[in-house]
Amino acid sequence: MKQHIFLAVAAVVVLGLTKGVLSFPAEQRETDTIWPIPQKNGSILWMTEEQALTEADDSPLEKKQTFDKIKFFLYTEANPTEPIEIIKDDLKSLVRSKFDFKNPTRFMIHGWMGGYDSGWSIREALLMNGTNKQYNFISVDWSVYSTSALYIPSQRKCSKAGKIVAEFIDWMHDQAKLSFDTLAVYGSSLGAHVAGFAGKNVKRGKIHTIVGLDPAMPLFQYKNTKKRLASTDAVYVETIQTNGGVLGFNEPIGKAAFYPNGGHYQPGCDVNDIFCSHIRAIEYFAEALSQGERNSFVALECSDLESMEKAACGKRLPLVRLGDPNNAKKAKGIYYLLTHSQAPYSILKF
Incomplete structure (x- = not known):
């Protein structure tokens, strides 16, 4: 025993x-x-x-070696709630889909115990927020490996799942002119590391942006960047870290690392519910995306939360905000911010 x-x-x-x-x-x-x-x-x-x-x-699960069951579902403004599956090497499925190479592409990769619809709030923020910008939103379903009753076997499948995602991205680039320059991949928990492995393995270009939503910590060595999401896996890697030291990383693992409320425990979460703080990263990010140019998750570059609360650090310009697509041009370092305990979470209003 x-x-x-x-x-x-x-x-x-x-x-x-x-x-x-x-x-x-x-x-x-x-x-x-x-x-x-x-x-x-x-x-x-x-x-x-x-x-x-x-x-x-x-x-x-450890004995399963067939990865052809990982699925890719496309959502667009024309079909924001009913996905269309795109099957790699099946050109008919690509033709039937509503993929438009002229629009930027976003991938969403769920975590342990998740499924293809786990990122629905992020999808809604991009496709149903009333803006004029249109996206190809592709939800990655690797639940055949991530819904094990045990966390550990799913954790060990992240590398292979990431390679499959990379192969799909390369194929979409070749067959559908998917642009790496406007490509962003979002990953939650274990999905953040799947995104990292995708970034490590693409061959047709370099993913522009990866956003890790409280990247999972258990069994990922901080010092071994080859086996986890790392700041070099894309042109720009942003992490939103909300449950550090338990389910998420304490250490900053993105080019820019955001620590809402200190990055460990999130206000409004019951102390008995560890997953609440962990998934809060998704909720903050979705709200930030839904605000568009009015994103009010303003963060300060600081060494710790206490300094931020005393306004003893940070610069007025350039303005850095959690989840801002423009962060790739200006964000680098460690950032702190405060939120409300319930939605709407952002404190500032513009």
Whole structure:
């Protein structure tokens, strides 16, 4: 019987709330050998790397090697709620779709236990916000590998899933003139690393933008950039980090890293609900996109949240805002911002 170090979720969160930091075992901070592994019931098991890998080896998912079941669903302004599947190497499916190479393309990659519709709020923000700009929105469905009852086997499939996404992007470039210059890939949790592996493996160009929405931390070594989302995987990589030290990374792993409310615990989330802070990155990003040019998630380049609250850092110009498509031209470093505890989350109004 495996010996796990179990901590109740409430205890994990409460340990560091007064200091604004979520606590976790010092061994994990120093050596990355003890990990908070999320469970389907919403709890956490702290496990050594050996225990985690043993559990993955025992999973039936680990024996699955067929990746042709990863699917790609296209949404456009003409079909914002009913997707059309595009099948790689099937030109008829591409012709039947409403893909328009003249419009910028956005990919959305879900995380563990997600599905192709997990990014619906982001899709709505882009396709149904009443602006004149049109997009090809492609939702990646890798749920055949990411909906295992165990986190670990899904984590081990990110690299291969990313390669399949890269192959699809290259094929779309060849067959449908998909432009790398206007391409952005969004990934949530494990999906952020899938996006990173896609960026590492595309051969026809370089992805312009990757946005990692609270990139998953458990079992990803910070020092090993080849096996996680890294700042070099696209021309510009932005991370929105909302549950650092538990389900998400503490360390900045994008060219620009945004830490709402300090990046550990999000206001309005129950201390017993670890997933609330984790997925809040999606909600902030969707709201920012829906605001368009009136994006009011203004952030300051700071060393910590306390300095930001005292207005002891940051520059007035250039104005940097979470989720702003123009960040690729001006954002670099670590940024902090505050939000409301419920939607609408942005505090400033323009």
